[in-house]
Amino acid sequence: MQLIFSLLLTLVMILSGTPQATPELNYDPDSLVSIKPALRQEIAAAMPAGMTAYDIDVTIPPADNNAFAEIAGQQTVAYTNVTGEAISQLPFRLYANSLTASAPPMTITSAQVNDAEVPVALSENNSVATVELGTDLAPGDVIVVDMTFSLEVGIDDPTHYGILNYDSASHTAVLAHWYPVVAGRDPVDGWMLDPVSINGDPIFTDAGLYTVTVTIDAGLELITSGVETDRSENNGQQTVTFAASPSRDFSIVTSETLVPTTSEVSGTTITSWAAPHAVDASTKVAEWTGNTLNIFNPLLGEYPWVQIQTVQAPIYSAAAVELPQMFVLGTAFFNQQLGFASYFEFTVAHEAIHMWFYSLVGNNQYQHAFIDEGITNYLSADIYFRMMYGDDVGDSTRQRFLYTDFQRMIEANADVIVDFPTDSFPTASAYVNAVYTKAPLGFAAIHEAMGSDAFFGGLHQYIADFRFRVATPADMEAALQAQTDINVREMWSHWFERREGGLDIRE
Ligand SMILES: [Zn+2]
Structure with missing residues (x-):
């Protein structure tokens, strides 16, 4: 078979694939602040009913290069039973606990339903936490689970490509899968409770509604999957609330050193974060990300979020990793010559396209x-x-x-x-x-x-x-x-x- 061929690519400007009539909105469009204003009505109608709502408070203490301190979190999870049958247990994933280490990095310290403590059973190397609901939850009914958890983040830790890691050189922490998340459901196989994957992307989730409040040193940059909705400062600490609804999950990057380069494409702000000496490369990353949005917005349907962010950070055993509304690019890229049609540009386009095929x-x-x-x-x-x-x-x-x-x-x-x-x-x-x-x-x-x-x-x-x-x-x-x-x-x-x-x- 001849594999190299000339494609006559026409921009398929069809928007007929988008649902037209919106007889019923599943969500309040005004609440979708991370979505472009012009798309909020359409997205509110397209979102599936019963998405899980996470309201998380997390404190990230000061780090030093000897011990990245323990993160402490509290979350309220409103879960609608979308399984189609009554359930009495709700499985969460603790993707941080992928190793057979005797002391798992993530611990659920308490779980309550209706103010009553409920048992949590751990399995699969502590990566599955099954919460006993104490009741039979009928299909379509909602239950609220309150939980406290803690997480020890490694320093220069290559596990999972370095996406749950504090980098001692750049003082940048990448925090993917840093909270207990309701297990993803496969449309055919149901709850996905396998051991944490070794070869591929470790996180599999259903999209949810996120409100996340982070407390951290006031001097640090906070780069997240959400948009800032509230901020206060007190005693050298900043407390910032982010909203991301809908979002595949929620990632946080904190940094002392990265600086932003921004641009805009079709109502989406592109922010590329990199070391100060890498501004040329960072500008290219923003440009290539913008190119990707310009090319694929018409072909695949418009990227709906108001922001996309890219982050320079050490990545192990991979070139880059996609996260919701953001992606992490390996530090090595930023120290190279910027060639034409490079592997770097290919990687940026790849991660940006993941916003359709993974995030959306x-x-x-x-x-x-x-x-x-x-x-x-x-x-x-x-x-x-x-x-x-x-x-x-x-x-x-x-x-x-x-x-x-x-x-x-x-x-x-x-x-x-x-x-x-x-x-x-x-x-x-x-x-x-x-x-x-x-x-x-x-x-x-x-x-x-x-x-x-x-x-x-x-x-x-x-x-x-x-x-x-x-x-x-x-x-x-x-x-x-x-x-x-x-x-x-x-x-x-x-x-x-x-x-x-x-x-x-x-x-
Ligand atoms: Zn990929």
Whole structure:
């Protein structure tokens, strides 16, 4: 099969995928302060009923390079039973507790329902905390769980790529999965209670409503998934409230050293945070992030949030990691020469595209990581460069970032089934080959067969239908199939469910 081809890409300005009539709003549009004002009505109607509401207070004490002090939090979680059956237990994930360490970094110190203490049972290396509700919660009913928790954040800790870590060199703390979160629900398999993944992204959640109040030294920058709604200062401490509704989850970065570079695209403020000496690179990051929004807003549906932030921080065993309405870029990027169509630019586009395929539409990375990683890597390695710089550049970045590794994999007789549980791959490199190399080329082949109008029309509809929800591979396949007469099932199966990659090597 010829893999390099010239795409006649037309901007698919169809907004027909967006629900038009809004007979009933699930939420108050005025409360969605992290959403662009012009979209609040539409988003309020599109959000699924019964999203979990988190109201969290967290104190982050001063850090020193010998011991990042313990974080103390209190949260009120209003959970609506969306399981369709009565439940008497509610599982939370403590993704910080991924290791078999004798002292888990995160502890739930108390849990109450209706002011009464309730038991919490830990399992899966303390990464699942099952709360006994003390009652049968009928479908559609709401229960409020109050909880206190503590978390010991490591220093220069490479676990989970460094996204729960205090970096002693830059005095920057990246805090993903820093609070107990209601377990994500797979639309087919239900609660996702597997051990914390080793190969892929560790966090799988349903989108929720977040109000988070952080107390920390007044001199520190606070970079979060939300927008600031309140602030006070007292005794050298700042107490800042952020709102993020809806949001896939909620991440916090604190820093003494990073400085911002800002720009704006279509009502979204882009803030790139980097070390003061890296302002040139930081300006490029903001520019590339803006390019990504400009290209994919029309193709996939408008990025709805008022902000997107990028953060320079040490990342271990990965180049960068997506978080809700923000992403972390490895420090090494900022110390390099800024080349044309670089791996750095590709990585920025990749993480920015994750805001559609991960933040907006969730998927179970434990079972089907290729759904977000595969499509994201195709759109960033190929389409981003093709749209920015023309077909010749898009052809060459596809070759460089995708096809070369694919060819190497096939020649090494290491073909893999793509749609496979993340930690069931025999090696980490098999996982990487599957989701970052073979899967993107599968989406490229489907795109080529369908044509751009149908392909992007399908993705646009998929985003519109499943935003703030969790989608399955079958949902994405059906969204594409609905736009075309070609047999998507056959191509999907060939690329993602079988080991037939040898048929796709160019002679
Ligand atoms: Zn990714």
